[in-house]
Amino acid sequence: MPHAARPTVTLHDVAAAAGVSISTASRVLGGSTRKVAPENEARVLAAAAALRYTVDASARAMRRASDSIALVADDLTTPSMAVVVAAMEREARTAGAFVTVSSTMGAVERQLETVRVLRSLRPRALVLTSSRFMANALGGRLLKELGSYEREGGRVVIVGETDMTFDAIGFDDFAAGRSAGAFVAETGHRRVAIFGGARELRNMGSRTAGFMAGLRAGGLAERDIRIVYCEVSRQGGFDAARRLAGEGMSGTDAVLAVNDTVAIGAMSGFRAAGLAVPEDVSVTGIDDIPLAGDVTPRLTTVALPLAQAGVEAIRFALGNAGAGRRLTLEGRLIVRESTRPRK
Amino acid sequence: MPHAARPTVTLHDVAAAAGVSISTASRVLGGSTRKVAPENEARVLAAAAALRYTVDASARAMRRASDSIALVADDLTTPSMAVVVAAMEREARTAGAFVTVSSTMGAVERQLETVRVLRSLRPRALVLTSSRFMANALGGRLLKELGSYEREGGRVVIVGETDMTFDAIGFDDFAAGRSAGAFVAETGHRRVAIFGGARELRNMGSRTAGFMAGLRAGGLAERDIRIVYCEVSRQGGFDAARRLAGEGMSGTDAVLAVNDTVAIGAMSGFRAAGLAVPEDVSVTGIDDIPLAGDVTPRLTTVALPLAQAGVEAIRFALGNAGAGRRLTLEGRLIVRESTRPRK
């Protein structure tokens, strides 16, 4: 035993116990196409079970394509991300692959570092999920790193919006925003506030643009729409609502939040300020995280197929190479009790 | 190139480019103790950078102890689990290790299967987080599997309660329950309902027992305490609250929920039934998930050091072998607005 962590039972041991050669044992255990005599097959299987043999994935990876998929996520604790990751894990497993997860906690420099580390695992694919994977980030160094990974035969899949030319799965954020905006306009709201994200988050920008388009299509004028920049978090929504309420609302009868987390925070903020949702003000979100259907009042939102995105990402990762495929998933408006038509 | 996924640049290429032997390149790049001439070192470094070389973790794992840690989690989407996992990921990274995550979605049979698969990665340690890792599960097969893994030099760390003799990190669930119970009793509540978990979840059982102990210590009689079994989920808490309210509360002025998720569900349920928290009924939880400080009213709860548990688990996993160490972490009562003293 060469070093502490490896005093394992090997194929060699199994073969010896079964009285066959290593080749034969490998063929039985490794799912080879070659046939071996039923007699020998049974003996190998028995020996493997008795010895509790498990193949060494590292050694196997040196001869076969690996079946690991590395996932780089901004923040695993985000509800929508948790849903995506869980779906990926499930899908990968049904395909006999497994997922290793790393989070970058939103630090852009750590994305590069993380990708470097993960590349050493020689995963079959690298799945990046973030709203911030832009080609020019870090002076293009991330792009270069991913490029050379791909040139070495790896697959890169991006979940979220990007301007890079890898396979990508995104949500139609503009359309999602537009359907929320149109709904709010059609249900008779006259003055609307948009609780929007920091400008640098690209998908949040698309959602805001969609809100505007939907509202205008529904007949609202520019001066009836107010954009409130806030942190994209529950607290951000809470604070924005309190502030708006503190300033007297100036007629605002609906809030379009850039995602469910902000919307739920906003509902709390209004309630804390003594306003009732939906009686005094309607609130909508985007995403349809599990919590959205659980809060009181339940949140009207645009459901994005988060789990499906996870599944499709794994399919891209495992499927045949396709250069720069794009899959855009559409959201679906779900009307619940956090909105109410105005007379 | 033997198979598609491996046309990578190898140490051989770097050595050739630098004009040195493979051994020298390995010594420079692999963090060896052997010294190499500064001249050569510089050339190797330059070549590696130019070629974008990354070591092959699989190949390295065949000579050195691996630096991966495999995590088996019941359900990654659980808020408390997300906190633990994030902390593990962070801690592992600072130690130069990385974490691979798999979830079993609560299915006990899949725990065994998952451990089998993960063992093939020859991780340095296996970290299991669940409330259900009992020795006799599956007729002891899981225990046997873990035992042989440990005999092969692996480390097993369990986060949560267990009766197995591996290193374990747990929370003092009984004490947490007791401090919540004592607080509720001391603040003048006279009739209390416990929203408890399914009986087979051991830690939930300890919490319930702690509730009882705390309440009795505070002077409540057996007949003033009512245990309501409900699903451990937001919906479970919601339904239980609705049911209780529908039956007229029969004087209940406080609810002790077995965790924050159930408590938050219960608050919604009461509100939906027209009752106010904390005016009509006080509600407490256990865990202190991030959401607990965000809901309205903010939840009184017993904060468990979830992140610390993740950190300590990684330290156990990476530290020197210690047979059957136990670390029990204590919770801390945090009083917020979901409870109110009764006159």
Added chain:
DNA sequence: CAAACTGCGGAATACGTTTTCCAACGGAAT
């Protein structure tokens, strides 16, 4: 000045597996 020692580069080996190649064997066809 010879001998011992130090510092460092390189050849070779080992890690555990898959896969190619070869040999042996048995049965069928001529």
Added chain:
DNA sequence: ATTCCGTTGGAAAACGTATTCCGCAGTTTG
């Protein structure tokens, strides 16, 4: 009966790295 082919087992090579061992040079020591 001889040749041919299909089947199956085993020997050996290969994957990329870390490390042991050896040798060469240069330096110190007696």
